[in-house]
Amino acid sequence: MSTSSAPPRPQLRHFINGEFIAGGKTFRNISPVNGEHIADIAEADAATVDAAVKAAQSAMRGPWGRTTMSERAAALHRIADGIQARFDEFVAAEVADTGRPVHQARTLDVARGIANFRTFADLARSANTDLFQSESADGLGALNYTVRKPLGVVGIISPWNLPLLLLTWKIAPALACGNAVVAKPSEESPSSATLLAEVIRDAGLPPGAFNLVHGFGGGSAGEFLTRHPGIDAVTFTGESRTGATIMKAVADDMKEVSFELGGKNAAVVFADADFDAAVAGVMRSSFTNSGQVCLCSERVYVERPIFERFVAAMKEKTQALKVGYPAEDNVDMGPLISHGHRDKVLSYYRLAEQEGATVVAGGGVPHFGDERDRGAYVQPTIWTGLPDDARCVTEEIFGPVCHIAPFESEDEAVRRINDSQYGLACALWTSDLKRAHRVAPQIEAGLVWVNTWYLRDLRTPFGGVKQSGLGREGGRYSLDFYSEITNICIKL
Numbered sequence: 185m186s187t188s189s190a191p192p193r194p195q196l197r198h199f200i201n202g203e204f205i206a207g208g209k210t211f212r213n214i215s216p217v218n219g220e221h222i223a224d225i226a227e228a229d230a231a232t233v234d235a236a237v238k239a240a241q242s243a244m245r246g247p248w249g250r251t252t253m254s255e256r257a258a259a260l261h262r263i264a265d266g267i268q269a270r271f272d273e274f275v276a277a278e279v280a281d282t283g284r285p286v287h288q289a290r291t292l293d294v295a296r297g298i299a300n301f302r303t304f305a306d307l308a309r310s311a312n313t314d315l316f317q318s319e320s321a322d323g324l325g326a327l328n329y330t331v332r333k334p335l336g337v338v339g340i341i342s343p344w345n346l347p348l349l350l351l352t353w354k355i356a357p358a359l360a361c362g363n364a365v366v367a368k369p370s371e372e373s374p375s376s377a378t379l380l381a382e383v384i385r386d387a388g389l390p391p392g393a394f395n396l397v398h399g400f401g402g403g404s405a406g407e408f409l410t411r412h413p414g415i416d417a418v419t420f421t422g423e424s425r426t427g428a429t430i431m432k433a434v435a436d437d438m439k440e441v442s443f444e445l446g447g448k449n450a451a452v453v454f455a456d457a458d459f460d461a462a463v464a465g466v467m468r469s470s471f472t473n474s475g476q477v478c479l480c481s482e483r484v485y486v487e488r489p490i491f492e493r494f495v496a497a498m499k500e501k502t503q504a505l506k507v508g509y510p511a512e513d514n515v516d517m518g519p520l521i522s523h524g525h526r527d528k529v530l531s532y533y534r535l536a537e538q539e540g541a542t543v544v545a546g547g548g549v550p551h552f553g554d555e556r557d558r559g560a561y562v563q564p565t566i567w568t569g570l571p572d573d574a575r576c577v578t579e580e581i582f583g584p585v586c587h588i589a590p591f592e593s594e595d596e597a598v599r600r601i602n603d604s605q606y607g608l609a610c611a612l613w614t615s616d617l618k619r620a621h622r623v624a625p626q627i628e629a630g631l632v633w634v635n636t637w638y639l640r641d642l643r644t645p646f647g648g649v650k651q652s653g654l655g656r657e658g659g660r661y662s663l664d665f666y667s668e669i670t671n672i673c674i675k676l
């Protein structure tokens with residue numbers, strides 16, 4: 185087809201002070217399904233980011249800064265309504281950028297985008313603050329109570345793996361708490377964020393309450409945002425080393441930070457577990473979203489008596505996974521986010537063999553014989569036989585791969601699970617309730633699931649320890665992070 189007849193590629197623009205504006209430079213959005221150039225994205229320079237921050241500051245001094253909690257809660261519900269009304273467009277945006285299965289975009293990504301706004305609208309409206317009846321030397325006592333006030337202008341930087349889910353996970357509480365926002369989505373996943381800006385505009389938020397800038401990280405929009413003196417707090421989700429870079433960038437201004445970072449999560453399967461449930465659960469926690477979820481299990485420890493049987497069961501199911509187009513019936517896995525990320529994952533596939541792994545399943549690139557061979561697909565992969573200090577067992581790969589190792593005792597399993605620079609999540613499979621309650625608190629992680637994985641209650645604290653994060657978000661933890669809290673003491 186001649187290019188002259190090709191439909192024009194969309195231009196994804198910034199959203200600043202209630203209007204979409206194009207930037208000077210642009211960069212390409214490439215489909216991970218077939219490598220095609222599907223859109224052009226404006227790249228924000230320092231002046232564009234400055235305009236976004238100034239618009240946010242102005243909003244805080246204007247109508248948005250004077251809204252009541254009820255008005256903000258109603259606004260968040262209007263945003264949720266707007267996403268619902270354009271549900272299929274959001275699904276198409278997520279799928280275009282990431283190549284994920286359509287059913288996942290529907291049931292996880294967009295559904296959670298709506299849930300995030302509704303949850304924090306309701307939580308913020310019903311949230312209590314502290315009050316203490318205090319004693320005093322004269323015996324008349326005092327009252328101590330706290331009030332939550334907006335932080336001011338919050339910089340939000342999000343990753344590409346669950347684009348809408350993770351962006352709205354931060355935007356919703358930030359707006360609920362009365363802040364103005366400047367958000368910078370990943371350069372790999374700009375589409376749903378741009379659509380969200382339309383929905384927020386149409387929901388009637390005052391200009392400047394929400395602003396969106398596109399671009400990259402260091403030396404681009406991300407760094408311009410974190411270093412901007414008008415930013416009062418930064419909430420970031422992404423790689424641990426990026427978190428460290430951002431922490432340095434904001435240190436001189438002592439900005440508040442909330443970091444959701446990398447992981448090298450473990451699944452541990454005891455011999456007493458429900459075998460079929462554990463196999464199904466570890467398949468989910470290893471290969472969901474092509475392994476591109478920070479909570480995925482790249483380390484699997486299986487108690488010796490069931491190790492061989494468990495590996496065989498995982499091999500059979502992994503080789504049966506359907507890898508293909510996003511809209512294919514019963515597709516289990518799409519491509520990775522980009523050719524660059526695929527090169528990183530394939531470098532670990534090669535490294536594993538150099539480190540002595542047995543490749544139980546996968547280990548390479550699927551061959552389709554069509555345009556998908558120009559995409560960023562890899563095979564879902566299982567390894568055994570690596571030592572605990574192998575790089576493939578210690579470093580985050582962020583792809584559809586897991587290493588399965590046997591263990592002899594509960595104490596050994598806990599020691600090996602905790603022997604990691606990361607501490608985000610763990611999935612524990614056992615039928616022994618006492619063991620679950622005994623082992624779970626010993627795991628050095630922010631999140632432990634027992635006989636399930638990635639079951640989410642948005643009121644609970646979410647975050648990691650060690651290199652996996654700083655702080656918690658979720659429920660009142662988000663309300664506390666996105667607020668300044670003042671304690672007031674009244675002498676009676």
Ligand SMILES: NC(=O)c1ccc[n+]([C@@H]2O[C@H](COP(=O)([O-])OP(=O)(O)OC[C@H]3O[C@@H](n4cnc5c(N)ncnc54)[C@H](O)[C@@H]3O)[C@@H](O)[C@H]2O)c1
Pocket residue numbers: 341342343344345346350368369370371399400401402403405406407410421422423424426427429430443444445446447477478580582608648652653
């Ligand atoms: N803990 C969690 O909840 C969680 C959730 C999702 C992803 N992650 C992690 O995110 C990583 C994958 O996402 P990614 O590749 O987009 O991460 P990344 O760190 O490369 O980029 C994340 C975001 O940060 C921006 N950025 C990069 N360098 C920056 C800088 N110097 N200053 C300001 N912004 C900068 C990027 O443009 C992007 O928007 C994985 O490590 C994964 O574990 C963690």
Ligand SMILES: O=C/C=C/C=C(\O)C(=O)O
Pocket residue numbers: 345346350353476477478479640646
């Ligand atoms: O890839 C990481 C997933 C993070 C998920 C959440 O933050 C969530 O479910 O709220």
